[in-house]
Amino acid sequence: MDESLKQYLPKDYKRRAYYTPYDVSVHNTANDLWLSFFGKVWDLTQLVQENISSKLCEPLIKIAGSDISYWFDKQTGEPRKQVDTNTGLITYYCPQGRYLHIPSSDPCGDDELGNHSKPWWNNEQQYCIGNLSHKTRKIKIINMLTDHEDIIEVPSEETINEILDRYKKINAHAASYTWKRLGKPLDMELTLSANGIPDETDEFEQLGVPETIHLYFNDDLTVA
Numbered sequence: 001m002d003e004s005l006k007q008y009l010p011k012d013y014k015r016r017a018y019y020t021p022y023d024v025s026v027h028n029t030a031n032d033l034w035l036s037f038f039g040k041v042w043d044l045t046q047l048v049q050e051n052i053s054s055k056l057c058e059p060l061i062k063i064a065g066s067d068i069s070y071w072f073d074k075q076t077g078e079p080r081k082q083v084d085t086n087t088g089l090i091t092y093y094c095p096q097g098r099y100l101h102i103p104s105s106d107p108c109g110d111d112e113l114g115n116h117s118k119p120w121w122n123n124e125q126q127y128c129i130g131n132l133s134h135k136t137r138k139i140k141i142i143n144m145l146t147d148h149e150d151i152i153e154v155p156s157e158e159t160i161n162e163i164l165d166r167y168k169k170i171n172a173h174a175a176s177y178t179w180k181r182l183g184k185p186l187d188m189e190l191t192l193s194a195n196g197i198p199d200e201t202d203e204f205e206q207l208g209v210p211e212t213i214h215l216y217f218n219d220d221l222t223v224a
Helices: 021-025 045-050 055-062 160-167 201-207
Strands: 032-037 040-043 081-083 090-092 128-132 136-143 148-155 177-181 211-217
Touching: 021 032, 032 045, 032 055, 045 055, 136 201, 148 160
Parallel strands: 136 211
Antiparallel strands: 032 040, 040 128, 081 090, 136 148, 177 211
């Protein structure tokens, strides 16, 4: 492994309770490496950087930013196993090659980074940073002051305040607006569904028309 890859320069991100698949997908390099499996999001940047000279990092780097639930047994949460067709022995299922903390099948091989007292997939406290949304939603946000429109994808589990926080990347003054739908102010502590905004994702996919939220600047005297 090229030692030049060893650099602690992860992308800035805000810790959230829920992430979208897209949130995970942009963290896809050796120095900024996220994965998801079984509804959890894992930041393995530190793990990979600490072992960057090992070839066992390569499978994780190759698959960075994606979901690897298929690597694991749904019942046990442990790496899946399979029968080696050449030897008839039970081996670990490693579609991208053996990765960090997977024991070597060769009893004479170097297993320094294989057998581990607490493999990373069991170390949720250190590496798990939140949950993967079970369903995302796309909403259109219209700034009634500027007539600017944006469509953003958000976890269905997030409250309006949490969506507002995401929207700050587009409009840093998002908190200075009153968020409304059909002229009615939204409860910022509730989710879209709890605010009576139905999930019309299927309709959006078919018609290209997402649910719309209007933002009214708090100094704007426009009647909702």
